[in-house]
Amino acid sequence: MKLWQKCDRRRRVFCIAGALVMLWGVTQGFAWLIAPSEQELRAEGRELFIHEWAPNDPLSGEGDGLGPVFNANSCVACHAQGGVGGAGENKHNVRAFSVLPNRNDSNLYGGVVHANATAEHLLETDEQVQRQFPIIPGGVTVIGNCQVRLEDFNPVEFEEINTPALFGAGLIDGISDWSIRKNAWGQSLTALGKEFQGDFDATMGKVRVLPDGRVGKFGWKAQFATVEEFVATACAVEVGLSNSYRRQDQPGKFKADENAEYDMTSRQFDSLTTFCLTLERPELIMPRDSREYSAIVRGRQVFSEIGCAECHTPDLGGVKGLYSDLCLHNISDPDHNGYVREPEVPMPSNVPGLADWKTPPLWGVADSAPYLHDGSSPTLEDAIEKHGGDAKHTREKYLKSISVTDRGNLIAFLKALRAPSNGNAIEQAVED
Numbered sequence: 001m002k003l004w005q006k007c008d009r010r011r012r013v014f015c016i017a018g019a020l021v022m023l024w025g026v027t028q029g030f031a032w033l034i035a036p037s038e039q040e041l042r043a044e045g046r047e048l049f050i051h052e053w054a055p056n057d058p059l060s061g062e063g064d065g066l067g068p069v070f071n072a073n074s075c076v077a078c079h080a081q082g083g084v085g086g087a088g089e090n091k092h093n094v095r096a097f098s099v100l101p102n103r104n105d106s107n108l109y110g111g112v113v114h115a116n117a118t119a120e121h122l123l124e125t126d127e128q129v130q131r132q133f134p135i136i137p138g139g140v141t142v143i144g145n146c147q148v149r150l151e152d153f154n155p156v157e158f159e160e161i162n163t164p165a166l167f168g169a170g171l172i173d174g175i176s177d178w179s180i181r182k183n184a185w186g187q188s189l190t191a192l193g194k195e196f197q198g199d200f201d202a203t204m205g206k207v208r209v210l211p212d213g214r215v216g217k218f219g220w221k222a223q224f225a226t227v228e229e230f231v232a233t234a235c236a237v238e239v240g241l242s243n244s245y246r247r248q249d250q251p252g253k254f255k256a257d258e259n260a261e262y263d264m265t266s267r268q269f270d271s272l273t274t275f276c277l278t279l280e281r282p283e284l285i286m287p288r289d290s291r292e293y294s295a296i297v298r299g300r301q302v303f304s305e306i307g308c309a310e311c312h313t314p315d316l317g318g319v320k321g322l323y324s325d326l327c328l329h330n331i332s333d334p335d336h337n338g339y340v341r342e343p344e345v346p347m348p349s350n351v352p353g354l355a356d357w358k359t360p361p362l363w364g365v366a367d368s369a370p371y372l373h374d375g376s377s378p379t380l381e382d383a384i385e386k387h388g389g390d391a392k393h394t395r396e397k398y399l400k401s402i403s404v405t406d407r408g409n410l411i412a413f414l415k416a417l418r419a420p421s422n423g424n425a426i427e428q429a430v431e432d
């Protein structure tokens with residue numbers, strides 16, 4: 001006490017500051033000591049990923065557990081091919097819908113018609129969506145001095161969405177916005193160069209810029225910037241688990257139920273996210289047989305030579321063997337996978353066109369059939385043959401300019417891009 005009184009004001013301030021710093025250090029050290037390790041979170045996250053949720057599940061605290069509307073009762077029900085976290089079969093496709101811009105409302109809306117519900121009377125139907133967004137009747141209107149006849153317009157468009165694999169998602173999460181933009185500029189410059197030489201078959205990807213300025217990387221429309229944000233929506237929409245980022249959907253309303261209690265603690269959410277972020281990356285598996293080995297090496301060359309690598313960029317932002325530019329392209333082919341219906345009024349400028357889809361990374365493609373956003377291609381050959389629009393020139397080369405052997409080599413290369421395994425993988429054995 002005497003010492004304290006003897007100290008001048010400056011010294012006292014120093015003492016208090018010193019004590020506060022020490023206290024902060026101790027609490028930080030303590031927090032660090034009790035914080036779960038990545039390994040712990042990952043193990044807990046894996047359990048949650050494969051857990052079969054039930055209504056009022058004991059794991060969901062105050063929340064109502066599974067549902068009330070949901071698509072499947074676990075993440076792994078859909079993400080299973082080639083291991084936990086893999087791609088999904090068509091029977092687990094998600095039924096999405098878009099409400100197209102029209103004369104009454106020029107915005108674009110979307111939602112999901114859930115496949116399941118915890119009670120039969122909560123089951124959602126296409127008809128409910130249609131009732132909520134009814135057909136806009138046509139009629140005669142006057143524009144200027146002309147009478148114009150308007151047709152009836154149905155704003156609702158349904159779409160099947162196939163489940164992609166999550167292997168290597170953490171690496172994609174780490175790719176910087178700048179790398180994606182830089183790569184897209186490179187595509188534009190190459191395209192410009194080609195046009196000067198009279199070649200108009202150029203590839204230019206559209207970077208998906210989200211309303212807050214970040215670049216979208218996840219989802220078939222590149223609609224999310226991070227794995228964490230996607231996991232939040234997947235929990236809420238696919239399994240009906242409300243979390244602090246996104247509440248579960250309200251049955252038949254096609255929007256989040258803002259009053260729902262949380263089904264997940266932040267620890268559960270963090271561990272599930274950590275699990276998705278730390279899934280192993282896919283691998284290029286090289287066979288021992290020297291003929292098969294050469295076929296794959298040649299196939300990889302053909303892939304670049306005929307222009308596949310223009311969009312399926314082999315390396316992006318430091319991630320090797322990704323085979324995607326993470327940009328949007330319209331490769332629709334009216335004969336096959338065309339999304340041919342146009343909205344009644346132009347699409348808002350900040351959203352992707354209806355036929356625009358993100359170039360899917362081809363790593364792991366051998367273990368992720370069926371292919372394309374709607375799972376409409378059962379085989380790799382079929383997926384390539386459905387490349388129209390901006391990719392038509394490469395399809396034509398694949399079908400007409402290369403030998404049957406090289407076509408086989410190209411497929412052999414794609415079939416060597418496998419889901420991660422502990423088998424005889426020789427990662428990136430082919431030198432660039």
Ligand code: HEC
Pocket residue numbers: 049071072073074075076077078079088092093094161162163164165166169217218219220221227230231234235238239272276
């Ligand atoms: C009913 C099937 C289904 C279930 C169940 C499901 N998903 Fe998915 N998942 C999908 C589909 C379909 C997509 C693609 C959606 C899109 O692009 O709009 C997807 C995409 C994802 C993505 C983004 C992948 C990428 O690279 O774009 C993540 C992350 C993800 N899911 C995590 C989860 C987690 C975590 C769970 C469990 C809480 C889960 N999913 C449950 C079908 C499912």
Ligand code: HEC
Pocket residue numbers: 203306307308309310311312328329330331337357358359360361362365368370371372373374380383384387390391394395398
């Ligand atoms: C102009 C860009 C572009 C070019 C060039 C291109 N692709 Fe694609 N590719 C895409 C897009 C975009 C999709 C997704 C389309 C969809 O889902 O409707 C896709 C899908 C695929 C798929 C399905 C993958 C999956 O997970 O569903 C395969 C396989 C594929 N491409 C292989 C190739 C091959 C081989 C070539 C060269 C012959 C090629 N692509 C050229 C943009 C391109």
